[in-house]
Amino acid sequence: MEESLLSVASLHALAYCERLFYLEEVEQLKLANAAVFAGRRLHVEIAQEEGDTVERLEFENGELGIRGAVDVLRTRGGTMIPYEHKRGKSAGSPGAREAWKTDQIQIGAYALLVEHSHGVPIEEGRVRYHADNITVRVAIDQELRTQVGAAISRARTLRESIERPPVTDNERLCVKCSLAPVCLPAEARFATEGRDDGDLIRLLPQHPQGQTVHVMENGSSVGRSGHQLVVRGRDEPDQKLPIADVGQVVIHGYAQITTQALQLCAERGIGVHWLGFSGSPVGSLAPSAPSAQRHLRQFRALSDSAQTLPLARRLVVAKLESQLRYALRSTRSEEGRAQSVAAACDRIRDALRRAAHAEAADELLGHEGTGAAAYFELMPTMISDDLGGEFTFEGRNRQPPRDRVNAILGYAYGMLYREALQAIIAVGLHPGVGFYHRPRSSGSSPFFCVIA
Ligand code: SF4
Incomplete structure (x- = not known):
């Protein structure tokens, strides 16, 4: 089979x-941050500024195994010079500015493509750094040609691997x-190293400008007008939202979204989530990129209890710790805790101790269940008297929830589920298989559909 071009x-x-x-390249994960957006804008601006004098040309060559678009190709003194435009600053020191290594490889690869296409030798490429307004010359010498060849060869090797390279x-x-x-x-x-930098980055990638749009009123709808979403309420004027400002859309209850709006969201990689009346998740259309390699690694890791059990243990222990902390804080009073409250807290403590040493997932489920039962037993004690008796709790119920507390719980679980689903899909994992609960292939699992 012919290898695709890099x-x-x-x-x-x-x-x-x-x-x-x-x-x-392999896992096809793309996530544009502010710098990437700015870079794209720069290329558009260059094209607009330079008008007809610019040739942004696409090249490909099977022999080299690469393809690409040169920003600008100019002829100076009878020789051709490819230009690459960069938004940032050049490397080197004042008076001795140079192109970054990455940019040298890039302009070197473009030079080889132009050479093969036009049949003329290219001896020089140039990189324009807009942040310091400097153009740096790059010699297309033998050393750079060898480096480009080595990069192509390494890229091909990595493309065949199912293992992600380690972090830099x-x-x-x-x-x-x-x-x-x-x-x-x-x-x-x-x-891998057990190193905790103490400042782990946010798991859920934040859309740079994106807001979450909740459409809650029955009978309201989301449509499309050009590059905008239009939220139409029954008695409200239309609200127009530029798509660039939208991070995700959440449709509650019987609110609607049109096919045209769904297409716009899919094109922009914006997740759309449907929640039921009680906030329970119904389904999602979520941005991701398919990657067989990543899913293979995920399924392999998740079929090994030596990997899954410690993770499940940490999850359950964290949940029980959090329940205990919250229960202790919200049942604190000057008169001390009632005996029944103290006994329920002790049951969570005991479940926590046992969960930390559980030897199997089923055992963990038991300890988690014991802790949850004790926690919900405490729930009426944790509801503040200031709420005037409007919020009562007589046990967990759902679909439909029969009291306000259960309605709030259902809604909050639904929102949490949506956030977790988005985070899992954003890092390219399959959300149907986890390290704790057994995979569900039918029944009441919410659907999710990935935007290709
Ligand atoms: S290791 Fe660092 S530089 Fe490399 S892909 Fe990950 S975040 Fe980016």
Whole structure:
């Protein structure tokens, strides 16, 4: 089978960090951060500014195994010079400015493509750094040609692998990396080296400008007008939301969304979630990228109890600790705790102790259940008297919830589920298989559908 061509941009990523190349090229994870958006804007502006004098040309060559689009190709003194435009600053020191290694590889690869296409030797490429308004010359010498060849060869090897390369040793690269929210370098270092940097990045990638749009009123609908979502209420004027400002859309109850609006969300990788009347999750259309390699690794890891049990234990222990802490705090009083309250807290404590040493997932489920029963037994005690008796709790019930407390719980669980689902899908994992509960293949599981 013919190997697909590598993009020159992927060689730039490879020179930056092998893991970045793998995530983008092999796992097809793309997440544009502010810098990426700014870079795209720059290319549009250059094209607008330079008008007809610019040729942004697409090249590909099967022999080299690469393809790419040169920003600008100019002829100077009878020779052709490819230009690459960058938003940031150049490398080197004042008076001795140079192109970054990644940009050298990129312009070197473009030079080879132009050479093969036009049949003329290219001796020089140029990189324009807009932040310091400097154009740096890059010699297309033998050394750079060898480096480009080595990068292509390494990229091909990585493309065949099902293992993600490790995170880079140079942590400063991660700070500016657009894929840090899904690569999770701090977590990866924690997992492999036991290193806790104390400041783990947020698991759920935040949309740079995105807001969550909740459409709650029955009979309201979300439609599309150009690049805007239009929220139409029954008695309210239409609200127009530029799609660039939307992070995700949540449709509650019987609110509607049109096919045209769904298409716009799918095109922009914006998740759409449906919640039932009580806030229970019904389904999701979520942005992700399919990757057989990633799912294979996930399924392999999740079929090994040596990996899943410690994770499940930590999860249950964290939940029980949190329940105990909250129960103790909200039942504190000057008269001391009633005997029944103290006994329920003791049961959570005991479940916590046992869960920390559980030898099997079924055993953990038992301890989690014991803790949950004791916690919900305490719930009436934890509801403040200031609420005037409007909030009562006589046990957990759902679908439909029969009191206000259960309605709030159902709604909050639904929102939490949506956040967790989004986070799982955003890092490219399959949400149907986890490390604790057995996979559910039918019944009441909410559907999710991935935007390809
Ligand atoms: S976050 Fe760091 S390790 Fe991960 S892809 Fe980016 S640069 Fe590489």
